Amino acid sequence: MRKLLIVLLAVPVFFLLIIGLVLFDYIYFPLISSKAEAAAERYLEKKYEEEFIIDESSFSKPLGDDMGTYRIDSHPSKNPKLTVRITVDEDMEPVSDNYLDMKWREELNKLFGPVYKELYGSAEKYSFMVNVSFPPKAYVKYNISNNYKEILKEDHEGIGNIIFANVLLTPSKNMKLQLEKAYNLIQYLKKQELEYFTINIDYFNEKLENEISENDKSLDYSSFLNKHLQNRDYVFNFSYDSRYEGDKQKLEDIKSAKDLEQYLRSL
Numbered sequence: 001m002r003k004l005l006i007v008l009l010a011v012p013v014f015f016l017l018i019i020g021l022v023l024f025d026y027i028y029f030p031l032i033s034s035k036a037e038a039a040a041e042r043y044l045e046k047k048y049e050e051e052f053i054i055d056e057s058s059f060s061k062p063l064g065d066d067m068g069t070y071r072i073d074s075h076p077s078k079n080p081k082l083t084v085r086i087t088v089d090e091d092m093e094p095v096s097d098n099y100l101d102m103k104w105r106e107e108l109n110k111l112f113g114p115v116y117k118e119l120y121g122s123a124e125k126y127s128f129m130v131n132v133s134f135p136p137k138a139y140v141k142y143n144i145s146n147n148y149k150e151i152l153k154e155d156h157e158g159i160g161n162i163i164f165a166n167v168l169l170t171p172s173k174n175m176k177l178q179l180e181k182a183y184n185l186i187q188y189l190k191k192q193e194l195e196y197f198t199i200n201i202d203y204f205n206e207k208l209e210n211e212i213s214e215n216d217k218s219l220d221y222s223s224f225l226n227k228h229l230q231n232r233d234y235v236f237n238f239s240y241d242s243r244y245e246g247d248k249q250k251l252e253d254i255k256s257a258k259d260l261e262q263y264l265r266s267l
Contacts, residue, residue, distance in 0.1 A: 033057045036070035036088040043094040044074065044086060048144050051077040052084070069095065082106055100139060101132075107148035108132050112163070115188060119181045120167055124217055126224035131162040135195075152192065157242075160196040161189065164221055169233060171206045176257065178203065179264060182236055183257040189240075190251065196241040203234040238263045 037054045044052040052074045061068025070088040075081070076099075086097040112130050117123040134151065135158030142151055152159060163185070167178070182201065189197045208231045216224060238260065241247045253259060 033059060033070060035092055037072055039092045040070075040072045040074065040086045040088050040094060044084070044097065044099070047097075048076075048099060053077050053080075055083070067091075100142075100144065101134075103144065104134070104148045104151065105130070105132050108161070111148065115185070116165065119184060126166055126216065126219045126221055128163065128165045129221035130164070133160040134158065156193050157195055159194050161192075161194055162198045163189075163200065164225075165199075165201045166221060166224055167201055167203050168209045168212075169203050169206050170209075173206065173233070175203075175234065175264065178234075178236075179257040179260045182238070182260055182263075183254070186238065186251075186254065186260075195243070196239070198239040199236065201236040202232050203236070204228060204231045205233045207231070232267050235265045235267060236260075236263055237265075 036059075037057050040057075041052055041054055053076075055073045055075060057070050057072040059068055059070050067090050069090070072086050072088060074084050074086065076084065082102055084097060084099045084102055087095040089095055109128075109130050112128065113123050116128050120127070132148075135155060138151055138155060138158070141155070169178075178201075182199065185199060189199075202225060208228060216227070219227065239247070240251050
């Protein structure tokens with residue numbers, strides 16, 4: 001009887017101990033997030049030799065993991081619009097940051113703005129977003145003083161671009177003209193001799209242009225797309241990867257805008 005009583009008491013005590021340990025992680029570590037933020041700020045300023053401002057931080061520890069991490073968002077004081085994310089572990093040791101990626105991506109988007117404007121007449125905040133990937137050697141070969149143009153010139157064969165675009169259609173809905181613009185965009189990317197590229201274009205019906213609010217104009221690409229998904233009439237998607245022979249042939253087979261009809265889908 002005594003042994004049974006001990007067992008019965010031990011079971012809830014064990015579970016309470018487990019719950020206590022879990023709660024400790026999710027209460028204690030967020031409470032000392034200021035230490036992680038300070039460590040992140042010191043790390044960034046020492047590594048890049050410029051001032052950073054911490055914006056916000058969060059702590060997470062997936063169930064089963066031995067150690068949780070802080071995810072800290074910051075920005076260079078000279079560029080408030082550029083979000084730099086740094087990961088810090090429980091021991092307050094910085095693990096990684098994405099400053100180089102975010103800086104080079106921002107530069108690429110600025111370069112693409114005039115290209116979009118030339119094709120579609122104007123470029124709003126919601127009009128496009130371009131993601132980019134670099135070969136591993138880029139993070140050794142280049143540093144914060146280098147810009148995207150320099151890297152593209154030297155290592156274009158290892159760079160990938162993914163272009164996302166929102167396009168508002170006119171009442172004429174001239175999709176032949178839209179395919180000509182998509183063709184010109186492909187030629188623009190082809191000349192850069194990238195490792196790969198993808199183009200995703202969402203075409204919105206003509207009614208939306210008259211309904212866009214001032215708030216809509218302030219939205220970024222993703223927010224605008226998510227808000228107006230139901231207003232899309234067509235989607236264009238084309239991908240090319242130089243590592244695959246089939247894709248090389250696919251790109252060579254595109255001789256005119258008409259060859260892109262198969263990549264345009266009506267919704």
